[in-house]
Amino acid sequence: MDLANKNLALLFEIFGTHVYLTQSLLSTWVVMAAMILFAIFVKIKLRSFSPVPSGFQNAVEFAVETMDNMVKGSMGDGFGALGGYFFSIFAFILVSNYTALLGMRPPTSDISTTLALALLSIGIMHFLGVARHKGRYFREYFEPVWPFFPMHLMEELTKPISLSFRLFGNILGGVIIFELIYELFPFPLRFVIPGFLHAYFDLFVGALQAYIFTVLSMTFISLKASAD
Amino acid sequence: MDSMAFVMGCSAIGAGLAIFATIGAGIGQGVAAGKAIESIARQPESRGTVMTTLFISCAIIETTAIYGLIISLILLMANPFVGQLR
Numbered sequence: 001m002d003l004a005n006k007n008l009a010l011l012f013e014i015f016g017t018h019v020y021l022t023q024s025l026l027s028t029w030v031v032m033a034a035m036i037l038f039a040i041f042v043k044i045k046l047r048s049f050s051p052v053p054s055g056f057q058n059a060v061e062f063a064v065e066t067m068d069n070m071v072k073g074s075m076g077d078g079f080g081a082l083g084g085y086f087f088s089i090f091a092f093i094l095v096s097n098y099t100a101l102l103g104m105r106p107p108t109s110d111i112s113t114t115l116a117l118a119l120l121s122i123g124i125m126h127f128l129g130v131a132r133h134k135g136r137y138f139r140e141y142f143e144p145v146w147p148f149f150p151m152h153l154m155e156e157l158t159k160p161i162s163l164s165f166r167l168f169g170n171i172l173g174g175v176i177i178f179e180l181i182y183e184l185f186p187f188p189l190r191f192v193i194p195g196f197l198h199a200y201f202d203l204f205v206g207a208l209q210a211y212i213f214t215v216l217s218m219t220f221i222s223l224k225a226s227a228d
Numbered sequence: 229m230d231s232m233a234f235v236m237g238c239s240a241i242g243a244g245l246a247i248f249a250t251i252g253a254g255i256g257q258g259v260a261a262g263k264a265i266e267s268i269a270r271q272p273e274s275r276g277t278v279m280t281t282l283f284i285s286c287a288i289i290e291t292t293a294i295y296g297l298i299i300s301l302i303l304l305m306a307n308p309f310v311g312q313l314r
Contacts, residue, residue: 004305162291169294172301212287219284 024110075222097206118164121217128225174201243303249296256289
């Protein structure tokens with residue numbers, strides 16, 4: 001039984017390091033292509049949108065409005081511009097987690113993908129914190145007294161690690177469980193029992209982790225950058 | 229004894245022991261869910277807020293269990309001790 005993320009082909013070589021096309025990178029490209037095609041489709045449909053929504057337009061407007069309301073509700077005012085960012089990371093993580101249903105290796109079961117997403121959120125957090133609070137942002141590291149500085153620094157360092165490892169561990173755990181299940185059961189049972197497990201590990205956990213990643217990013221950003 | 233086999237066996241035991249990290253997370257999630265149900269029973273109108281907070285706090289509690297899982301996965305798949313033998 002092989003649980004590793006297999007190398008499919010050699011892409012290029014940089015500074016003596018070989019960069020391979022892995023299974024998760026391939027499914028990342030599939031997810032990207034699907035989402036870009038859907039975005040172009042919505043953009044073309046946008047011309048024929050009417051003031052009174054119906055059908056497809058209803059669904060698109062509902063999705064965007066739900067995320068905008070969530071940003072307003074959990075982050076307060078002044079973060080309206082971030083609605084698009086949160087909608088994109090939520091949609092990307094959700095579609096990535098659901099690729100496991102098609103038998104692909106989910107992109108989020110690769111630590112590189114989740115670490116990149118987490119660093120993006122943490123980068124926005126620090127950028128907005130510096131841009132909105134200026135000197136007060138740096139003073140918070142030395143509160144209440146200066147010996148607390150290493151603890152504040154440690155807290156900031158663990159934020160991206162915990163954010164990325166949570167998503168990575170949950171999705172990779174699901175992948176490993178399915179590898180074991182498909183090895184374990186004899187031929188006819190493989191079509192019956194994993195169905196229920198797919199409903200929990202892929203559908204439920206996938207949606208929950210996408211939601212939690214988005215909500216935790218919102219919480220981190222609003223804690224650092226809200227104008228109180 | 230073959231030193232390679234000894235290191236690999238000890239790594240497998242360590243990978244199993246690392247999963248003990250899930251005990252704390254399990255107790256913590258149980259306490260959190262119990263308290264959430266208590267507060268919903270007391271104030272049923274606050275169900276939405278309590279459920280959202282419960283999901284977020286369960287995700288944060290789960291982090292410790294995930295760290296244990298990561299350690300055991302490292303020991304099983306990318307073992308750092310086997311490399312030092314060669």
